[in-house]
Amino acid sequence: MARLPKVVKPTHYDLDLNLDLEGLVFRGSVVIHLDVLADPVASIVLHAKDLEITSTKIEHPSGETAEITTSAIEANADQQTISIHLPPSLVLAAGSNALLHLSFHGTIKPHGRTPGFQWTGYKTADGQEKWAVSTECEPIGARCIFPCLDEPEYKATISSSITINDVDLTVVSNMDVASSQINPSPPNSEGRGSKTVRFNTTPRTSTYLICFVVGDFDFIESTQLRFPVRVYGVKGSTTKLQHGTHMLKVAVDALDRYEKLFGLPYPLPKLDLVALPDAGALENWGCIVFGERFILLDAETTAAKSWQMATETLCHEIAHQWFGNLVTMAWWDDLWLNEAFAEWAGFYVVDKMFPEWQYWLHFVAGDPDPEAMAFYQGALDLDSTRASHPIYNPDASPDRMGELFDNITYMKGASLLRMLCHHLGSDGFITGVKAYLQRHAYANATTSDLWEALTASTGEDVKELMHSWTKHIGHPILSVSEDEASGTITVEQHRYLQSVAVTPEEDENLFHVPLNMKTLSGGDQESKLASSPLLLTDRQQALSIPSRALSFYKLNAGQIGLYRVSYPPSRLQKFSDQLAIPNLLSAEDRVGLISDTHALISSALPTPLSTADLLSLLLSFHDAHEQNFLVWRQIFYTFAKLKQAFLFSSPQAETALQNLHRHLVLPLCRDRVWEISASDAVEVQNAKALFFSQAASYPPLSDITTELFDRFIAGDNKAFHPNIRKYVFQAVAQTKDTDRFDTLLILARTTPDPELRTDAFVSLGYSSDPQLIQQALALITAPGEPFNPLEKWFLLNALQTHKAGAEAAWAWLTGNWEEKLQGKAGAVTLQRYTASCTGSLSTREQLEDVKRFAGEEFDKFKKAFGQAIEGIEARMAWVERDGKGVEAWLEEHGFSSG
Structure with missing residues (x-):
């Protein structure tokens, strides 16, 4: 076009x-x-x-x-x-x-x-x-x-x-x-x-920001600012308008903070937040449209995690009133200037509002929940494939616009802004952002305009620093070698691809990498930690470290940078031994060690490490009595990826991995994690929900879960806290009980509560009974069902957690592609469905089947099938390389039986 x-x-x-x-x-x-x-x-x-x-x-x-x-x-x-x-x-x-x-x-x-x-x-x-x-x-x-x-x-x-x-x-x-x-x-x-x-x-505004909404509305209003802020909701809705009071207060707080942060007043005479049934979130200038679940949140029925997501979504859309609406990208190739900045600013403000949430750690840590948003980890995952694209996308075209709204534009962009803010210093970074907004208010801007403003505010050549990150695909992995005798480490960078070896042509770009190295300023564990702002600009660089300080150092401290680090096996063992030392490795550092080790051993890169080393690392967190639930979230996220890769390997490995998982999680459930009080701090609620989610299908929690479900269905609305509702449903679906499956389906079809509907519907995907799987899949294309495309995508993700579901989902996709999906589902939906329905395939036969099916469709759906094929190749290579070693490690550590 x-x-x-x-x-x-x-x-x-x-x-x-x-x-x-x-x-x-x-x-x-x-x-x-x-x-x-x-x-x-x-x-x-x-x-x-x-x-x-x-x-x-x-x-x-x-x-x-x-x-x-x-x-x-x-x-x-x-x-x-x-x-x-x-x-x-x-x-x-x-x-x-x-x-x-x-x-x-x-x-x-x-x-x-x-x-x-x-x-x-x-x-x-x-x-x-x-x-x-x-x-x-x-x-x-x-x-x-x-x-x-x-x-x-x-x-x-x-x-x-x-x-x-x-x-x-x-x-x-x-x-x-x-x-x-x-x-x-x-x-x-x-x-x-x-x-x-x-x-x-x-x-002066761009046409894509125009909005009209017509309905039978009531509203609530805040006059705390110099302009009115209103929440509109449809009259007579089962979701009460007064439930929007909390989010209205968040909106007012966010507006006030953004005005101070950006140095520019909100430019319109009002802001309306319009809650519609089953909408998403759209940042129209002065009239933001949301689904009711993002604005009208009932404290009695809404999980803490949903509160957090709704808060971040609201702050993201309000940030757009400056980033995107006041200052707009000149063309869609710079969409990241809108979306990445709104994502970064949303997290920045939420972190200031609710410091107890540790929201930047929330940004960094993965999440095993198939419905979870993928932030930093999602950016790294997608950017490790050849199906990725540069943040600045010169191929942006109106007829392929939907492809731009992905984890590269949003999450890689936000991750790079976080890295740049840290490297430049937050004062200089925010000063430059203010100048950028003021200079281009009511007009359009490009990435170069942003770099110029940041260069002027900090004195650094930001264009030179960031060109390699925004104009090129991918991110680097830094390989570290140590020479203790000379007190040096050598760092070498190459592009990271997960499933295939990097060609010389793909590895020509040299990233300007903020190393952000943390060391001990002295030689013992009581010495003060010091960080260094070193910048790696060459292929290889030697760094001098006092020999005594070699007892501890870490690159990418705080997991600020968007890159991977590969340490020698001896260093990884030292990290494992140092986990229990207070204040040495931050929670972000611990998340990074898990994430980077997983990325290294699951890739096509030559490495002395194996999956056994990853399993030993995960077990060391258990032995060190890890306390931060977000670190545990990363552990279970990594474990979910591990189980997904080995889903079609030997039954012995599958059973042993399940035993290891049970060994890790059950000790975390001693505090009766199914008992959550509204008086519990949000982080306590989320921790209990996480641990319950991982253990609900294991005895003795499985019996408790079934009892809680039956009480809820019998009319006891307070049988369990909303934080664990979806996990109760999921565990019950795993029992293959046909009557309870039917009960969940009836609940999903009839409840007026959109969050309850999602929880009940998505849980159907956790059943591994072949007949029930087909019944669940049929709902995706059946006419007249109340389920939206996002819920259907989540259902397909849930099916990837077990072998029967993964096989059935792929058969469903191929069987419905021509008649019921292509031409009827949007490009983004088809891309999501394809990624989901291939997300656990890992055998050579499955790979060839996907390639055959893609056939002539590959060019039209290159991003979807390219990413799917690379994922299968990566999992297949991982299992072929390490399958026997995994079984041997599990046998050695006593997880093969019992």
């Missing part, structure tokens, strides 16, 4: 829309104020999709106004454009201005089907069926609402009005309301009249 020709630019839109909420159609008119950039301009190209243009005229700079005939308008469906060909007498000259008038018709489509206007159905608490209408314009949806120049750099002011044929409904948009009037019904009409709401003019 081609870019628009740079011959005109909009300065203002006058937009009037009229919605028929019964017929689900709309009509509208727009006047586009254009500045002419080229000479001469005989055709004006606009974006328009799924719109019927009914009339067009132009006001020429000469004063002449002329109708443009239908024959002079050329539509290009593939390019989603219309070309308006001007008569010779109305050709436009550079430097002139013109007004383009267009009238049009369009349709309001079901939610999730297409960008533009969408309707979302829901039931009220008394069973009434209603719907709300909202817009989805990011990335290329505004063209489905009105003809426009739908590219980020074409910023313009917008004056808008919207007329609806139901006077009782509420309309909200980006700006505050200028006027609202009831229009009488036409004579001899049985209608109830209509309502026209006119909004004040926006600042």
Whole structure:
């Protein structure tokens, strides 16, 4: 899909829309104020999709106004454009201005089907069926609402009005309301009249940030700031609006912190947070749309982990009001400037609001939950494949836009900002960010603009430092060798790929790596720790360390940098011995040791380490009585990857690994982890939930879990804390009890609580009974089911936790691809489904089957199948190399039986 020709630019839109909420159609008119950039301009190209243009005229700079005939308008469906060909007498000259008038018709489509206007159905608490209408314009949806120049750099002011044929409904948009009037019904009409709401003019904005929401709303409001902040929710919803009070307070706190952090006031006269059933989260300027589960959180039924995720999501979307909305990337190749900054800023502010959450450690540590967001670990995983892409993506194209919204853009970008902030110092970094925002407010910016601002604030050549990270695919692994006699270590960098050996061409890039090395300033364990800001810019570099300090050093202290470190086996053993020494290895350091060791031994890299070394490391945390639950989360995340890789290896290995897992987790459950109180600190609640999640299917917890479930189904809503609800459901599903499976399905279909629905539905994927697996899979494509694409993706992830599910999911994908998935599910959904349904395959036969199926589809779905094939190759090579060694280690340590 081609870019628009740079011959005109909009300065203002006058937009009037009229919605028929019964017929689900709309009509509208727009006047586009254009500045002419080229000479001469005989055709004006606009974006328009799924719109019927009914009339067009132009006001020429000469004063002449002329109708443009239908024959002079050329539509290009593939390019989603219309070309308006001007008569010779109305050709436009550079430097002139013109007004383009267009009238049009369009349709309001079901939610999730297409960008533009969408309707979302829901039931009220008394069973009434209603719907709300909202817009989805990011990335290329505004063209489905009105003809426009739908590219980020074409910023313009917008004056808008919207007329609806139901006077009782509420309309909200980006700006505050200028006027609202009831229009009488036409004579001899049985209608109830209509309502026209006119909004004040926006600042200069990109079209993808435009928003209109129509529904039967109530709101709660905070006037604590100089502008109102409101939470809107649909009336009569089973999710009560008052449950939004907590998140409203978080929003106000975040806005206040962002204004101080960025040195720029929030630029609009209000901020609305609109909660809709089953929506996601979209950062429209001044009118952020959320799913109810992100805003209307009931303290009685919401898990602490969900509170945290909702808080971070809210802060992410509010950060966009500056990063993306006030200052917008010039083109989608720099999308990371929006998303990575919003992710970094969201974590930064949440960490300041709730320091007890250890939220940056939460960012770093993996999570075994198949529904969990993958932050730092997700970035490293995706970036270790050839299917990755640079953060700055020169291949960004409107017709492949969905592929950009991935862990590289969000999580790798945020990880690099975290690394850069640490390397430059937070004061200099934030000063540069302020200058960047102030310089480009209400305009567009590029990555180079950011580097210039940071260079000016810190004196470092930030472009030179970061070019290797943003313009190239991948991240490095640093191999360390030690020479104790000379007191030196040598660090050598190469690109890290998980499943294949790196070719010389793939390894040409040299990263500028902040080593952030931590050492003991003296020679004993009581000496003060010191960190060094060394920067590795060459392929290899020798570092002098006092020989006595060789008793302890660690690269990438705090796991700040986005890279892996490979130590000699003797150093890894020393780390294991030092785990119990207080304050030596931070929680982030301990997470990093686990993560890096796993990455090394599971890759195609030559290494003296084996999976046995990883298992010994994991066991050493048990022996050292590890206390931080986020470190344990990384341990169980790594263990889940290990079990996934060896899922199709020998039954003896599978059983022994299960025995080791039980040995690690059951001692952590002595504190009756299923008993959680609202008075427990959030970190205590999360720790108990984590340990329960890992042990709920083991005796003696399995009996307790079944009892808790039966009490809950019998009507005891307080049988267990919401923190462990999903894990109770999952453990029950693993029992293969058909009656309880049916109970879970009924609960998922009938509950009005969206989080409860997700927990019940996803748990179905944990059953390994073949008949129940097929019943669960059938729900994904069955019409009329209440489950959204995200929940279906989570179900497929759950199936990857056991052999029967993994095999059935792949068969389901191939069997439904042509008829029920391709062309009906979006590109991002297909990519997610493909990754999930191949996530545990690890044999040569499975690899060949995936390659055969990909066949001609590979180029079209290169990212999805490329990542899937690389993952299978990595797991297959891992098992072939280390399978016997794993069995021998497990036998030696007594885990092969009992």
